[in-house]
Amino acid sequence: MGEGEHTIIGKIPRERLNQIASRKLSALGIPVRLGADRETLEGELAFAGRVQHPVTGQTIARGRFVVTGHDHLRFLDAPLSALGEVNFYEHERATGLEVSVAQALGRHAAALQDLAARMRSLRLETALDPERLAVRALVKTATHAFEVLGGPESVRVSRVAPVGGRPFEVAPDFPALDLSDFASPTDLEIYLVGSVARMRPAAPAPALTPPPTSAPTLAATPAPRNALTLAALAQVFGDDAMLAPNAMVELVKEFAYGNTRYRFVASREMGTRFKGRVIGPNGDVWSDRFELASFPGTAKVVALALGAADPGAAPAPPPGPVAVASEVPSHLMPHPGEIWVMSVVVEEAGPDEVRYVGTDIDGRPYGAARVLKRSDFEAVFAQERGGWRLLIQIDQVQDGSVIYRQLDRQRQPMGAPRKMSSAILVANFVPEAAAY
Known part of the structure; x- marks a missing residue:
């Protein structure tokens, strides 16, 4: 398996990968479920007796696992956890996967015997x-x-x-x-x-104490060690991950000023509109609603609310271009001549604009809603079976991208050919034959 088949997670939504993996495991007769984090697929694989512990010789009856990507699983308990990631997508039956696990254990045991001989030398x-x-x-x-x-x-x-x-x-x-x-x-x-x-493990760095000063200064306090921060979310899901249109969000950042702690809280009301508050020991110091685009920054707002000197923190430079993995597993790749489809659900249709949201391969809405002029929407999407679909025809597949043409309601090509990353195609479209 190429490296790109693993880095695809950075582009294709986790939900889509889970759906692909879940369908394959269900076809193998292996039930899976979402874990406590509501994102990780997990399950338990029951063995028919072919898998034995390579050291003790005891039969291993079952093994708990989590799914990685869309085609591998990783066992959680010893000794199977020593195997690392195991491909399940290449098997047509669960017995084939069991044989593969037994063989992997055998290879692992043989490698340990060779290593033990080298150590004894x-x-x-x-x-x-x-x-x-x-x-x-x-x-x-x-x-x-x-x-x-x-x-x-x-x-x-x-x-x-x-x-x-x-x-x-x-x-x-x-x-x-x-x-x-x-x-x-x-x-x-x-x-x-x-x-x-x-x-020896590196000793934790000592806490830095700011030098004494005659005038109080505003200083952001670090988040608690077990707090879920935006940086942690971005590291896992990427800077381009989206919030659901009406998902409730509450962001918190704490500051110290003159030996007093203050908390800034921003609660999302809808879209990019938030309600902000600066809370001190005696209640709200400041509160107001704001649009995200016009917000000057948390530290600046808190400083103004408290009458503190503007911290003058320079904004972080914009991130550089992010390398996007273009590789897509061969069995998910489109082919020239195929027709792919993106289905959407209309949330609100007005006389001038249409608000719609994409659906996953099981027809359930996911991702952020989008808005188009009604004329543009009706020119792009065709109504079929009570829903709306966008059809495209694949002309070429080259260098991790596809050249495609949009089809009109009569399924005739319209407009000039366009180019799209294969990973983006797989994340938002499905082959027409799989959309029924």
Whole structure:
């Protein structure tokens, strides 16, 4: 599987990927459900007896999993969790997937045996850890004991126990060991002892205390450690993720001014219209409604409300162009001559404008609503079976994009050919044969 088949998540909505995966797993007779986060598909795969623990030989009856992307699953419990991602889309029957899991465990066990032999050549005492499905070795020196764990991918130091000191877990960025670098156990011991300082996890940076000042200053306070921030949402869903048209949103940011804490709260009323409040110990200091486009910034509004000096924080530069993965899995790729369709639901049809929202492959509305002039809407969309559909015909597929032409109500090409990313096509359209 190419890398692009995984990076496609960055472009195709998570909901669409879940629908593709759910349909395939249902066809295999494997039930799935949404997890507690209401986004991750999870399930449990029952085995018919072909899967055995490669160390203990015991039969593994079932395995809990989560779906990654649209075509892979990842087991949650040992020993199956050691396998990483497993492709389920390539199988036509659940028995084929079970055989694939059993074979993967067999390959993993064989790789561990080879690794154990290489470790023993360095005169290390090794054992197979049945829980972590890894080769475990303990390297003892005069000052430290090092736990080394190895798998098919890498060999790493996992834990260090100083003599007379407190054991600690090794920092995850400490590099993996290349056993070929060490001609003898002594060479390995010298390297490990000399690297102890780099193995320690980085200490948290001390909190910075602002220098004393005669006049109070306005300072934003950091969000609590377990808070869900906009930065965390953008990191997961991307800066171009959209809110549902009428979804309730309440944003909170806290400030300190003159040893007093103030809270700024913005509550979404509709669209881009918000109601803002600055709340202090005795209640509201300021409140008003505003449009997002005209809002000068949280810190500036709070400073004006409190009579504080304008923090003068320079706005962050606009983000640079984001690289978009154009790769789409081969079985989802369009082909020249095919007709693809985007179905929409009309939410409001006035004499001048039409408000509509796209639907997913199961016909349920998703995404943000859009507005077109009524004449433009009726020129683009054709009414069929009580709904509205946009038909396009694929002319060419090249370099991660498609060349297409829009079809009119008589299914005749209209206008000049246009170009669209394949990933955007798959995210918003489906083949006409799958739209019924």
